[in-house]
Amino acid sequence: MIKEDQGIVIGLIAGYYDVQTSTDIIRTRARGVFRKNNLKPVVGDHVKIQIDDQGTSYLVAVLPRKNLIGRPALANVTQILLVMSAVQPDFSLQLLDRFLTFFSWKGVPVSIFLSKTDLTNRLELTKIEETLQYYQEIGYKVYYSQKEVASNLPNDIGSEQIWTLAGQSGAGKSTLINSLKNGLNQETGVISNSLNRGKHTTRTVNLFHLGKGYLADTPGFSAIDLTPIKINELRNYFIEFKRASKYCKFRGCQHLNEPKCEVKALIKKGKISKSRYDNYLLLRKEIENGKLPEYLK
Numbered sequence: 001m002i003k004e005d006q007g008i009v010i011g012l013i014a015g016y017y018d019v020q021t022s023t024d025i026i027r028t029r030a031r032g033v034f035r036k037n038n039l040k041p042v043v044g045d046h047v048k049i050q051i052d053d054q055g056t057s058y059l060v061a062v063l064p065r066k067n068l069i070g071r072p073a074l075a076n077v078t079q080i081l082l083v084m085s086a087v088q089p090d091f092s093l094q095l096l097d098r099f100l101t102f103f104s105w106k107g108v109p110v111s112i113f114l115s116k117t118d119l120t121n122r123l124e125l126t127k128i129e130e131t132l133q134y135y136q137e138i139g140y141k142v143y144y145s146q147k148e149v150a151s152n153l154p155n156d157i158g159s160e161q162i163w164t165l166a167g168q169s170g171a172g173k174s175t176l177i178n179s180l181k182n183g184l185n186q187e188t189g190v191i192s193n194s195l196n197r198g199k200h201t202t203r204t205v206n207l208f209h210l211g212k213g214y215l216a217d218t219p220g221f222s223a224i225d226l227t228p229i230k231i232n233e234l235r236n237y238f239i240e241f242k243r244a245s246k247y248c249k250f251r252g253c254q255h256l257n258e259p260k261c262e263v264k265a266l267i268k269k270g271k272i273s274k275s276r277y278d279n280y281l282l283l284r285k286e287i288e289n290g291k292l293p294e295y296l297k
């Protein structure tokens with residue numbers, strides 16, 4: 001008798017997929033059909049599994065994905081926790097807007113965590129906090145300390161949601177993941193069905209339980225490429241521009257030199273941040289040139 005079940009791939013080890021079902025973590029191998037179809041299951045996938053008479057488990061189908069992002073690949077990402085350091089490397093609004101634009105384009109919501117605040121002085125920190133206030137006003141949740149992340153994240157991660165960290169190299173992603181992991185009593189029991197027992201292999205990305213969902217244990221993004229974005233669609237990925245654009249005179253307004261542009265009017269009134277607009281222009285250039293700008297090299 002073949003038993004069927006389904007679950008989420010939470011880990012990948014040397015060709016085996018660990019699937020979290022409603023009751024267990026089951027180590028499965030993918031049926032050959034995936035190799036033929038070139039559809040390799042990845043962590044985050046919702047999958048169907050079968051367990052045969054001998055107790056061997058197979059991953060037999062990948063359910064449709066909501067998205068597929070990151071390196072290593074992660075499917076069905078619900079939310080990004082973007083780590084921005086106050087210093088070392090210095091806080092950068094250009095970088096922040098690049099990341100926000102990228103994930104807005106990918107259709108994945110972002111929360112922001114300001115790291116390394118202990119390495120800065122009160123004055124610098126106040127400046128950064130005031131700047132981030134604007135991002136909160138346009139709709140991004142901001143965490144200002146590791147403590148705040150630790151106490152809020154478990155409530156913020158909803159049922160079956162998959163969150164992953166992003167941010168530039170050295171921002172403090174691994175440090176945050178480790179501190180969150182250490183605060184938990186991780187359940188590590190895997191039902192291996194005699195497959196792959198005792199083998200030690202390097203894991204790629206794994207999901208660990210946090211709140212009602214999961215957090216990926218490996219940050220997915222440090223470098224991002226915005227050049228595939230269509231230049232005339234960039235305006236849609238600046239969320240407050242998009243909201244304002246309803247009131248621009250022209251429907252296709254790019255907020256450049258068009259008359260009666262609401263975005264420009266709001267900048268004049270101080271309602272839309274000038275630096276966001278400047279970064280919008282920078283990103284337009286970057287897309288136009290089709291390569292990374294000098295300031296990022």
Ligand SMILES: Nc1nc2c(ncn2[C@@H]2O[C@H](COP(=O)(O)OP(=O)(O)OP(=O)(O)O)[C@@H](O)[C@H]2O)c(=O)[nH]1
Binds near residue numbers: 115
């Ligand atoms: N003082 C202080 N140091 C921190 C903090 N967070 C991270 N660091 C240090 O900053 C350095 C980089 O942190 P990581 O966590 O490795 O950064 P990362 O974002 O994972 O970097 P990559 O692996 O290169 O992408 C390490 O030496 C950490 O110890 C913090 O909040 N305060």
Ligand SMILES: [Zn+2]
Binds near residue numbers: 254262
């Ligand atoms: Zn406009």
